[in-house]
Amino acid sequence: MRAPDTMLPLIAEGLGFAAGGQAILSDVNLTIAAGRPSMIIGPNGAGKSVLLRLLHGLLAPTQGRVAHAGPDAARRQSMVFQRPVLLRRSVMANALYPLRLAGVPSAEREPRARAALEMVGLADLADRPARRLSGGEQQRLALARAAALNPELLFLDEPCASLDPAATRAVEQIVATLAARGTKIVMTTHDLAQAKRLAGEVLFLHRGRLLEQTPADQFFFAPTTAEADAFLRGDLLW
Numbered sequence: 001m002r003a004p005d006t007m008l009p010l011i012a013e014g015l016g017f018a019a020g021g022q023a024i025l026s027d028v029n030l031t032i033a034a035g036r037p038s039m040i041i042g043p044n045g046a047g048k049s050v051l052l053r054l055l056h057g058l059l060a061p062t063q064g065r066v067a068h069a070g071p072d073a074a075r076r077q078s079m080v081f082q083r084p085v086l087l088r089r090s091v092m093a094n095a096l097y098p099l100r101l102a103g104v105p106s107a108e109r110e111p112r113a114r115a116a117l118e119m120v121g122l123a124d125l126a127d128r129p130a131r132r133l134s135g136g137e138q139q140r141l142a143l144a145r146a147a148a149l150n151p152e153l154l155f156l157d158e159p160c161a162s163l164d165p166a167a168t169r170a171v172e173q174i175v176a177t178l179a180a181r182g183t184k185i186v187m188t189t190h191d192l193a194q195a196k197r198l199a200g201e202v203l204f205l206h207r208g209r210l211l212e213q214t215p216a217d218q219f220f221f222a223p224t225t226a227e228a229d230a231f232l233r234g235d236l237l238w
């Protein structure tokens, strides 16, 4: 039988991470399927970033495992961080770099990089040094760099954490565009309103445990756990 031409669903079984003798994440079981964005929310220190890194493969689990439906999972996924690290080169050079690393034929690189810069509204700044961009523009460039690779699965770790409302809105529009194109987005956020705007489903973490994986329309109106209910009311701080 041929392997499916997709890495989804991604499945975590008994996933855990401990460091310094302390459990940070325990016994997480979940399935990430194709579809609208999966938003990971929860109080500070709940383990959202650690979960994202485990799912992406940046961190090795100390318990359990992450499995994918098909081969080449590393090539089919990408991640954007809260503070993107950009090359000290032009915007275009930053967009081209991952395409070269991925072995994309040279004739295809420039059109793909340009299309990605257009999608995030940075085509006019292609020759500008990337480090001179504003914070919001830098985050859009990081998204363009990831999008140019056409990942099937894109992890976003608090991409709007240090952005103002206008820059946040621009990033959300890019996320919605990518999701509409079929890229599966898995994203952490502190911003409940943002989670409501973007989520197809919510993964609610509390103290290193996944308490809910619930469709968004249900989660925000009728969460199934008391902790999620308290969190939505602003009563659960840790």
Ligand SMILES: Nc1ncnc2c1ncn2[C@@H]1O[C@H](COP(=O)(O)OP(=O)(O)OP(=O)(O)O)[C@@H](O)[C@H]1O
Pocket: 019, 020, 024, 042, 043, 044, 045, 046, 047, 048, 049, 050, 051, 190
């Ligand atoms: N590699 C690591 N080694 C040891 N401890 C870690 C490691 N990564 C994270 N931690 C700890 O694990 C806990 C969860 O961290 P994580 O960054 O995942 O939380 P979070 O839910 O994303 O929090 P925040 O909302 O504040 O960003 C924290 O107490 C953090 O200090």
